[in-house]
Amino acid sequence: MQIAGSTALVTGAGRGLGRYFVEALLARGAAKVYATARRPVEIEGATPLILDVTDPASITAAAAAAPDVNLIINNAGLTSFTNLVTSDLDVVRREMETNFFGPLQMIRAFAPGLADGAVLNVLSTLSWVTFQGSAGYAASKAALWSMTNSVRLELLGQRTLVSGLVMASTDTDMMASFDIPKNDPVEVIRTALDGLERAEIEILADADSVTAKAALAQHPTAQYPALSAG
Ligand SMILES: NC(=O)c1ccc[n+]([C@@H]2O[C@H](COP(=O)([O-])OP(=O)(O)OC[C@H]3O[C@@H](n4cnc5c(N)ncnc54)[C@H](OP(=O)(O)O)[C@@H]3O)[C@@H](O)[C@H]2O)c1
Structure with missing residues (x-):
């Protein structure tokens, strides 16, 4: 994917990684970057657009307002630091709406472009x-x-690169x-955009991500030692 000359859209661009994405895309020569957020965002050189990823009408309106988009960064995310068994189910649903259904609806709405x-x-x-305390978030991710x-498989026929960026703790409000x-x-x-430009379908941004991927091949007690205690 060549970023120079592309028309990109970033969700959750008001702060955190979203803002960094917008600035880096512009620095790499994107022709246009829609900086989308629930409230108007001002980033020099970017085009602001209101977008709440949990609101289907908002996504439809954004797709109509930005028909030229050929690169989407599904960045907006929410963690409520909650478990699954005794927590408020509405909180768990909100994480799923933001982190799963939001990005999916974005892809469905923008797929033709x-x-x-x-x-x-x-x-x-x-x-x-x-992790205990991040179970709803983990399920949604x-x-x-x-x-x-x-x-990725469904859009293979139209040659859309569908990539996933994996990272551990990163210095934003989310982990403050x-x-x-x-x-x-x-x-x-930088790692994410380098990976996109190399057409990588999975981009691991740090050593913890490499370790987490490798651990999937092990017995669950290796990842969760508490299971074998006592
Ligand atoms: N930071 C980390 O350690 C870390 C690690 C792994 C993955 N991630 C992922 O990286 C992405 C960016 O996170 P971050 O670290 O930048 O977090 P952050 O500082 O908490 O920022 C979250 C962003 O998502 C936006 N957002 C939340 N709900 C939204 C909605 N319904 N519609 C539109 N935007 C919404 C927020 O907008 P408002 O300003 O309107 O709230 C904000 O811009 C997330 O997907 C997160 O899960 C982060």
Whole structure:
């Protein structure tokens, strides 16, 4: 996927990785970048567009307003730091709406314009491993991973590159309350866009992502030692 000259659209562009994506796409020569968010966003050189990925009418309106898009970055995401068994199910549903149905509806709405273009779905190491307290998010990102694999096959006939970006903890608002090592967002975005330009269908942004992928081949007790305790 050649970014120079492309017309890109980024969801969740108001802050965090979305904003970095918009700036990096422009720096790499994208002809036009729609910076979409729930509220108007001002980024020099970008075209602002209102878009809530949980609102189908909003997605339809954005697709009508931006028919020239040939690269979508499905970046918008939500974590509510919740478990599955005793939590409020509406909170779990909201994570699924934002992280799974939102990106899927984006792809469905924009698919005709994506022939010979690309989609980048922003996954997570939590697509491949779960943690207590992030179970709803992990389920939604696992669903997004599966959807990425399915849609890649479904859009093969129109030569759409469907890629997934996997990363561990990265320094944005989402992880602000955790005092742990974090990726530099600028590095993550560079890796992501380099991968897109090389037409990689799966882009692993850090060592933790490589470890998480490899662990899928192991018995679950290797990933979750608590299962074999006692
Ligand atoms: N940071 C990490 O450690 C990490 C690790 C792995 C994967 N990721 C993924 O990376 C992506 C970007 O996350 P981030 O770290 O930049 O998080 P962030 O700082 O919390 O930003 C989340 C972005 O998503 C937007 N958003 C949430 N719900 C939305 C909706 N319904 N419609 C449109 N936009 C919506 C937010 O917009 P508002 O400003 O309107 O709330 C915000 O721009 C997410 O998909 C996240 O799951 C992040």
